[in-house]
Amino acid sequence: MKYNKYILAFALATLITSTSGTAGVFDVISRGSIINESFASGTIADDYIGTLEVVNGIGKSYSFDATKVFKFLPNPYGGEMLLQMDEVVFSRELSKMADTLSIKAVDASTKISMTGERTSLTESVLGIDMDVDTVRQEIIMRVKNKDYTPYEAAFYFGKAPKRTTDEMKKINFVLSEFSTRFDSNVKGRSQNISLAASSIDGTILMPGEEFSFNRTIGPITTARGYQYAPVIVSGEFVEGVGGGICQVSTTLFNGVLRSGLQITERRPHSLPVAYVPRGTDAMVSSSSDFKFKNNLNSPIYIQAFVQNSRINFKIYGSQADNKDVNISVKNTGERRYQLTRTIDGRTDNFYSTYREPNIR
Numbered sequence: 351m352k353y354n355k356y357i358l359a360f361a362l363a364t365l366i367t368s369t370s371g372t373a374g375v376f377d378v379i380s381r382g383s384i385i386n387e388s389f390a391s392g393t394i395a396d397d398y399i400g401t402l403e404v405v406n407g408i409g410k411s412y413s414f415d416a417t418k419v420f421k422f423l424p425n426p427y428g429g430e431m432l433l434q435m436d437e438v439v440f441s442r443e444l445s446k447m448a449d450t451l452s453i454k455a456v457d458a459s460t461k462i463s464m465t466g467e468r469t470s471l472t473e474s475v476l477g478i479d480m481d482v483d484t485v486r487q488e489i490i491m492r493v494k495n496k497d498y499t500p501y502e503a504a505f506y507f508g509k510a511p512k513r514t515t516d517e518m519k520k521i522n523f524v525l526s527e528f529s530t531r532f533d534s535n536v537k538g539r540s541q542n543i544s545l546a547a548s549s550i551d552g553t554i555l556m557p558g559e560e561f562s563f564n565r566t567i568g569p570i571t572t573a574r575g576y577q578y579a580p581v582i583v584s585g586e587f588v589e590g591v592g593g594g595i596c597q598v599s600t601t602l603f604n605g606v607l608r609s610g611l612q613i614t615e616r617r618p619h620s621l622p623v624a625y626v627p628r629g630t631d632a633m634v635s636s637s638s639d640f641k642f643k644n645n646l647n648s649p650i651y652i653q654a655f656v657q658n659s660r661i662n663f664k665i666y667g668s669q670a671d672n673k674d675v676n677i678s679v680k681n682t683g684e685r686r687y688q689l690t691r692t693i694d695g696r697t698d699n700f701y702s703t704y705r706e707p708n709i710r
Contacts, residue, residue, distance in 0.1 A: 394496045396431050397422035402492060403500040404485070406451040406478070411500075416493050419443060433494055440486070448480040451503055457513040460521055461552060462666060464655055468522075473515040477508030513556060513649065520648040521554075523669035526608035529662040530601045530625040532594065538577035539594035543661050545575055546598040547654040554651055555644040560614060561652075563599050563640040570595065582633070585620045585705045596633045597625055598661055599640045602654070603632035605663035606642050610673030610693045611650070615641035618702035622685075629679040629687030629702045646671040 399420050405411045419440045423432045455477030461470040481504040492501065534540050549567040570576050570592035579593025596619065604626065606613060617640075619633045632640045644650055648668035655662050676692040689700040 398496055399493060400496075400498045402489065402498050404447060404451065404489075404503050405500055406453075406480070406505065407502050408453070410451050412447045412450045414443060414447060414489065416489070416498075420493050435490070444482050444486055447485070447503075448482055452480050452505070452508065453478045455509040455511045457511045458515045458518040459513065459554065460518045460651065462521075462651060462653055464653070464657070466524065466664075471515070471518060474511035474513060474518075476510060478505045479508035480504070481506055513554065517556070517649050518554075520668040520670075521651045521666050523667060523672065525610070525650065525665045525667045525672060526605050526675075527662070527664040528601055528605040528608060529660045530597060530604075531660050532597060532625065534659040536579065536594075539579035540656075541575065541577050542579055542592050542594040543598055544656045546595045547656055547661055550598070550602065550652055551654040552651070554649055556649045557644050557647060560641055560643045563602070563634050564636075565639075567595070567598075582619050582621050587621070596623070596631070598654075599634045600626055600631045601661050602652075602663050603640060604630055605665050607677055607689075607691055608675050609650070609665045609667070610646070610671070610675050611665075612643045612645040613641075613698075613700070614643050615639050616700060618704070620705050622704045627679060628681075628704065629689045629700070631702070 399416045399422065402414045402416060403411055404414050419436050421434045423434055425432055453475065456472075456475035458474035459470075459472045460468060463469050484504040488501065488504070492498065532540065532543060546567045550563075553561065553566060555561055568574065572591055576592045576595075578589050578591055580587045581590035581593040582588075582596075583590065600623070603613070603616060607630075616632045617638045618629070619631050622628050623631050634640050646667060648671055651666040653662075653664040653666065673693050677689065679687055679689045682688045685704040687702045687704075689702070691698050691700070
């Protein structure tokens with residue numbers, strides 16, 4: 351470590367000394383600044399600097415090698431030695447110490463089997479952050495006083511977990527479920543349906559959070575395993591990567607309808623589809639998404655799985671959020687349909703217009 355002689359000269363020129371009793375004064379030089387603190391003289395060598403074990407009180411520790419940061423220098427005017435500190439290295443060490451000793455918040459999570467049994471419950475952890483300013487001052491004092499006994503650092507509560515254990519325990523009831531059939535002999539389409547379903551399975555949505563189908567399943571590319579299968583483009587069926595994904599979004603849409611969740615974005619196909627009645631589909635594409643918000647009082651858990659040539663969705667939540675939901679669809683004109691959902695007496699409508707008769 352190199353020490354700037356001009357900084358040292360500046361510190362010496364502004365030296366403050368004390369001659370009262372046996373107490374001396376250390377002057378901590380930090381990039382030209384001086385901190386004056388008294389201490390009681392000991393029997394350890396005047397220039398001794400060691401390693402300080404800093405702990406967080408819950409099993410983690412950090413060995414702070416003070417020789418990397420501090421150095422005692424002779425006082426040319428007599429009296430107690432001067433303590434020089436490299437502020438840049440000290441800040442870097444404090445940052446590493448905080449990373450080691452602080453605890454990141456952990457969200458609670460849960461898993462539910464296809465039979466409806468809870469298979470796991472990961473408990474939440476409250477984060478704690480090291481109080482860097484307080485620890486910094488404590489270390490300076492300990493080095494000056496040559497006190498290298500283990501030190502329990504100061505902490506304050508950090509980020510709270512977004513999902514708590516108690517909230518996960520509320521997920522104990524099937525709010526709705528829906529499934530649709532597909533031809534498992536069409537390998538590309540079957541693969542795409544399974545991939546999209548696996549991306550959604552296990553999603554937990556807290557109250558107020560919004561689900562985006564496109565964001566959840568991610569890019570639809572061959573590199574991620576999606577295959578070519580029929581898709582609807584500009585009113586026609588053509589081969590495209592990810593064919594069959596709209597059956598997943600449509601099945602989820604119908605499950606969400608029956609759960610009472612708030613649907614914030616939905617568009618029908620330009621052509622009718624065979625796997626659900628007209629007016630009850632929800633298409634997705636690079637420019638169209640299917641979104642809904644958890645407007646309930648407790649979190650929900652979305653389960654998705656493929657079994658016996660069917661794509662299945664179950665939406666779990668708290669039984670206290672169970673709603674009385676009624677759904678009806680009527681033909682309002684040529685290839686026009688209105689889906690009406692009634693939730694505890696309140697209604698909302700979804701409209702569909704198609705170009706052509708049903709094409710498989």
